[in-house]
Amino acid sequence: MNAVLEVANLRVAFANGTQAVRGVSLKVERGETHCLVGESGCGKSVSSLAVMNLLARGATRSADVLRFHDTDLMKLSERHMAALRGDKLAMIFQEPMTSLNPAYTIGSQMAEALTRHRRVSRAKALDRAAELLGRVGITAPGMRLAQYPHQLSGGLRQRVMIAMALMCDPELLIADEPTTALDVTVQAQILRLLQSLQRELGLALLLITHDLGIVARMAQRVSVMYAGEVVESASAEALFAQPTHPYTRGLLACIPIPGASRRDEPLGSIPGVVPRIGPDFQGCGFRDRCAHAAPICAQVAPLQHAAPGHDYLCRLPPDWSAAEAA
């Protein structure tokens, strides 16, 4: 079966020359959660905005493949892309507090998502909105529809955003850090909600996060991004069992494990910051922060297979150990 979303060699450049995304490739299958993970500024949000063609003015994208089912998104005019957005392709964002228009009611904003794409009356659309609000766990949906965003908490607003994204029964949902701005208990509720919706609706979910805890909990597949590139891509089990790229190993070393991490041992950290990748940048983006960097790392890193379906972008062999590499 074809993937719901297939991306190959996606590139995004900003007007100032920054190469924000440098050849990202990934696939999301029906009913699958694919996590795109990486630290702030690694290009994960920009990649998702590029897929939706929602990049800010001045940013340009290119790709060898950017396909939704059999539709080539690169060839679609903005008019046709807009017809697909919010219909089969939906997206929710990191900032629930500001992502809803303060001037309109929840009901009005939810209803227009449906009336834009389907020939239904506003009353029918409001019924559908109430049904979905109930489904995302909001009590008294009728009352909520008449309320304005400022009357709702952050957690409620994010639920509204999720419900709004589901108005047209999308096949692909891109969720860009949907829980980052929320407190921990609400975070857990929202993640549970996404999981159950995905099971019920068979959604393909592209979940963008910097939180490896969320990855462990949600993902079937994981792509680790660094400086605009996917440096490692694997099934979730394989990634956690056998992280191969030095950056992935570094990331995992930063997580405290109850029982295993010792109090007197410092938690891992990766020195330095993400470099700015200008138009002339070459080679591995991680080499300045990598403990195992070699002169060859200034050249384009090879894509290697650690196992079937487990790829990484590094000169080191799949079974390298820290002792040997040093």
Added chain:
Amino acid sequence: MLQFLLRRALLAVLVCLTVLVVSFVLTRLSGDLAISIAGPNATAEDIATIRQNYGLDRPLVVQFLDWAAHAARGDLGSSYLYHAPVAGLIADRLPITLTLGLSGLAIALLVAIPLGILSAMHEGTVIDRGIGLVALIGQAMPSFWLGLVLIIVVGLKLQWLPISGVDTWEGYIMPAIVLAFSAIPALMRLTRAGMIDALASDYIRTARAKGLRTARIVLKHALRNAAMPVVSVAAVQLGFMLGGSIVIEAVFALHGVGYLAWESISKNDFPVVQAVVLFLAIVYIGLTLAADMMNAVLDPRLRSA
């Protein structure tokens, strides 16, 4: 909301009182009323009589309280010049000023808002700079000069429109355009700034993610949020147009409230000056209140605050 309105009303009364006291004192400082009423050929005796008849010999505070007490009962006194009730003089001229002001504002909004939106949507491009340049020229052009140029070109050379008076509705066209011209740059810039902010906001990204069409995103989602400062300033501009169109009323020989104000000030017709000031203060306060209420309609957050 009720508390909000009460607070505003109290503030409005205070503003009115302040404006009246200041204008009262200023008119009295500007010269001896009795001398100017009596005219150049009057004797010292005449002047003394006039001073006594008009009550001008009493202390300022007493004069003011006397005037205020009458005004509160709706009696604004009589003009020294026209020998007619002031209220009637203003009421006669109000339709002209109101028509001129409202059509001026309508033209200004119809030009400024689309230009502001266009400018914001093309921020930083040639279109944006072109519109900004036109606004700059508009701001720099004195309205009496523009009025005269229009009279010469459109009125005298082309003979498309009457050059003075408002015997027909065509007489309003040129003065309204000139009046609008002075308001357009500020309104346009506010629209542009508000739209740039709104278009860069997260909820516009959400609207785009829903697949909404550009027209709906711009006109429904962005414009409503950008409109509030425009409404506030448009209200002040209208107040200015209703009271401050003195120059334009003079250039186009329209006998409106502005012209009355100019005439009464230059001839020391003190009751008229005082009444016009009161009228304008009430107009400004009323418009500001109307703008606040319109903003409360536009933004639900203000309603619950």
